Amino acid sequence: MKQILDFEKPIVNLREKIAELKNFTQDSDIDLSEEISTLEKRLSKLEEDIYGNLKPWDRVSMARHQDRPTTLEYIENLFTDFIEFHGDRLFGDDEAIVAGIAFYKEKPVTVIGHQRGKGTKENIRRNFGMPHPEGYRKALRHMKQAEKFDRPIICFIDTKGAYPGRAAEERGQSEAIARNLMEMAGLTVPIICVVIGEGGSGGALALGVGDHIHMLENSTYSVISPEGAAALLWKDSGQAKKAAETMKITSYDLKELGVIDTIIQEPKGGAHRDLEEQARNMDAVLEKSLQQLEAYSKDELLEQRWEKYKKIGDYKLDQSIDL
Amino acid sequence: MLKDFFGKRKKYASIPSEQAKTDVPEGLMQKCKGCHKIYYRKEMKKNVNVCPNCNYHHTLTAWERIDSLFDENSFQEWDKQLITSNPLDFPDYEEKMKKDREKTGLNEGVVTGEGTIEGHRVAFAVMDSTFRMGSMGSVVGEKIARAIENAKDESIPFIIFTASGGARMQEGVLSLMQMTKTSIAIKRFSKAGGLMVSVMTHPTTGGVSASFASLGDYNFAEPGALIGFAGRRIIEQTIREKLPDDFQTAEFQLKHGQLDKVVHRHQLKHVLSTLLQLHQKGGKSLETNS
Ligand SMILES: [Zn+2]
Numbered sequence: 001m002k003q004i005l006d007f008e009k010p011i012v013n014l015r016e017k018i019a020e021l022k023n024f025t026q027d028s029d030i031d032l033s034e035e036i037s038t039l040e041k042r043l044s045k046l047e048e049d050i051y052g053n054l055k056p057w058d059r060v061s062m063a064r065h066q067d068r069p070t071t072l073e074y075i076e077n078l079f080t081d082f083i084e085f086h087g088d089r090l091f092g093d094d095e096a097i098v099a100g101i102a103f104y105k106e107k108p109v110t111v112i113g114h115q116r117g118k119g120t121k122e123n124i125r126r127n128f129g130m131p132h133p134e135g136y137r138k139a140l141r142h143m144k145q146a147e148k149f150d151r152p153i154i155c156f157i158d159t160k161g162a163y164p165g166r167a168a169e170e171r172g173q174s175e176a177i178a179r180n181l182m183e184m185a186g187l188t189v190p191i192i193c194v195v196i197g198e199g200g201s202g203g204a205l206a207l208g209v210g211d212h213i214h215m216l217e218n219s220t221y222s223v224i225s226p227e228g229a230a231a232l233l234w235k236d237s238g239q240a241k242k243a244a245e246t247m248k249i250t251s252y253d254l255k256e257l258g259v260i261d262t263i264i265q266e267p268k269g270g271a272h273r274d275l276e277e278q279a280r281n282m283d284a285v286l287e288k289s290l291q292q293l294e295a296y297s298k299d300e301l302l303e304q305r306w307e308k309y310k311k312i313g314d315y316k317l318d319q320s321i322d323l
Numbered sequence: 324m325l326k327d328f329f330g331k332r333k334k335y336a337s338i339p340s341e342q343a344k345t346d347v348p349e350g351l352m353q354k355c356k357g358c359h360k361i362y363y364r365k366e367m368k369k370n371v372n373v374c375p376n377c378n379y380h381h382t383l384t385a386w387e388r389i390d391s392l393f394d395e396n397s398f399q400e401w402d403k404q405l406i407t408s409n410p411l412d413f414p415d416y417e418e419k420m421k422k423d424r425e426k427t428g429l430n431e432g433v434v435t436g437e438g439t440i441e442g443h444r445v446a447f448a449v450m451d452s453t454f455r456m457g458s459m460g461s462v463v464g465e466k467i468a469r470a471i472e473n474a475k476d477e478s479i480p481f482i483i484f485t486a487s488g489g490a491r492m493q494e495g496v497l498s499l500m501q502m503t504k505t506s507i508a509i510k511r512f513s514k515a516g517g518l519m520v521s522v523m524t525h526p527t528t529g530g531v532s533a534s535f536a537s538l539g540d541y542n543f544a545e546p547g548a549l550i551g552f553a554g555r556r557i558i559e560q561t562i563r564e565k566l567p568d569d570f571q572t573a574e575f576q577l578k579h580g581q582l583d584k585v586v587h588r589h590q591l592k593h594v595l596s597t598l599l600q601l602h603q604k605g606g607k608s609l610e611t612n613s
Contacts, residue, residue: 162552164554165558166558172580173551174550179537181503181506181533182538185510185511186510201490201499202499202552205499209506223490233492246411247495247496254496257495259496305507313464313465313497313500314408314494314497315406319404321430322403
């Protein structure tokens with residue numbers, strides 16, 4: 001049974017009713033085809049109304065949906081010959097991040113992504129997709145290797161954030177994230193990042209410095225979770241819904257703020273409704289992205305990466321201030 | 324030894340009498356945050372806000388820091404006119420910023436520029452925790468990135484003093500992106516051979532700790548400074564255990580291999596100028612030449 005989100009309940013109820021009527025007509029002589037067709041029309045209108053007008057909080061719940069496709073599912077659908085490699089060679093292997101190489105359209109690429117678990121057991125093993133420093137360091141090791149063998153890097157971002165734990169701090173959480181930001185800035189191969197679920201704070205950013213940043217329509221990218229923002233701003237984590245709106249964390253907001261390049265459309269009702277359709281939508285964007293980036297020389301690539309991030313931010317000049 | 328002072332802080336703590344508390348005239352006197360002894364503010368100032376009794380390093384404003392380190396009249400401020408706009412249309416943000424500017428006399432949470440330390444010309448960025456907790460929004464990120472670029476163009480070292488609670492909530496994801504912007508600037512500077520020194524002061528946390536603060540060729544910290552990524556309360560809630568008192572202090576970070584050195588404020592100028600001397604082409608030893 002798929003997890004049903006609050007805002008889709010009317011749709012689900014109506015769908016069940018239609019199914020019920022269809023069942024009923026099968027076992028009896030009464031013809032309800034007209035009623036059914038009316039209801040089906042109403043359903044498609046309802047779906048349009050609801051899915052076409054998602055509030056930021058609706059998208060947050062979709063980004064967190066337990067069935068939302070994860071990094072490994074996209075890898076399975078879009079790449080061939082994927083081999084996963086483990087470990088950071090310094091401390092351990094962080095299963096909250098997966099990394100490896102594969103073919104993408106007959107070209108070798110390095111693929112790295114946050115990995116949530118599907119059930120409780122896997123989630124515990126993968127720490128709910130919240131990395132420790134060794135995760136970022138594993139990612140960096142693979143990125144350096146990608147640079148050596150001149151293959152593009154594709155990063156999937158899907159994390160609530162860096163793990164707020166004692167061990168993570170002791171092993172240099174800050175340094176590990178900072179190091180990735182700085183090193184990714186200088187890699188001479190194309191880097192494409194795709195936010196597929198939650199893009200939470202520094203933990204997301206540590207895989208998020210790229211030449212192109214794409215975002216699934218119902219994913220989020222933010223400096224802090226809506227609950228965290230509400231607690232900080234209004235001392236009330238119950239106001240998460242309001243924070244989700246104020247903080248501008250949806251793909252549409254980020255496109256407007258100039259932080260991302262492309263919004264990848266999702267199937268009606270979210271990526272989990274149709275993984276294959278979702279993978280196709282992503283494929284089209286990835287292919288184009290890679291084609292564009294492969295046309296650049298190494299120097300051009302680095303220069304453009306800098307130009308891209310240099311522009312992000314908003315400020316003004318107050319000429320009344322004495323120099 | 325200096326490094327022992329913080330461990331001993333409690334031993335020397337003395338609680339002033341009720342009489343003493345009521346006798347302290349506002350503004351003239353100052354109570355030490357470490358040992359709670361009462362000092363003349365002037366006396367504490369002369370000691371660069373370090374407690375003469377327990378060595379507690381009190382906050383310095385950006386300008387106090389600059390005055391304490393740079394040669395007289397050697398500094399020049401950059402990008403003074405950059406102020407925040409309100410990218411998320413966050414309620415009351417601009418009004419609050421205006422008030423903060425009036426209250427602190429600063430235009431943002433960081434002062435950038437160039438100056439000389441014992442004759443060595445450097446570019447600098449000094450964050451100020453008295454301005455909105457030194458939080459990093461677009462202006463802070465932009466000023467720091469520009470200062471690093473200037474250092475690169477001028478081929479001079481870059482020194483940053485961090486003091487920040489992290490990203491500025493009111494600018495949302497744009498604050499987060501300042502981590503990237505500054506880190507790319509550092510990469511470019513580093514590739515060009517530039518020397519960067521980071522001095523982490525109290526507090527250096529969140530997105531600032533996880534970007535430029537940790538990216539110096541040398542990373543220093545002041546004694547007792549709080550340094551870390553996630554907040555203590557959130558960690559305690561997550562792992563359901565109480566953290567030790569010294570968790571995320573400069574000394575803790577040093578012990579865990581995250582810092583090059585913890586430097587007492589009185590020694591800072593000397594350490595920095597020696598370091599600059601050591602990185603100067605044809606630099607001569609200060610000791611043998613003095
Ligand atoms: Zn004291």
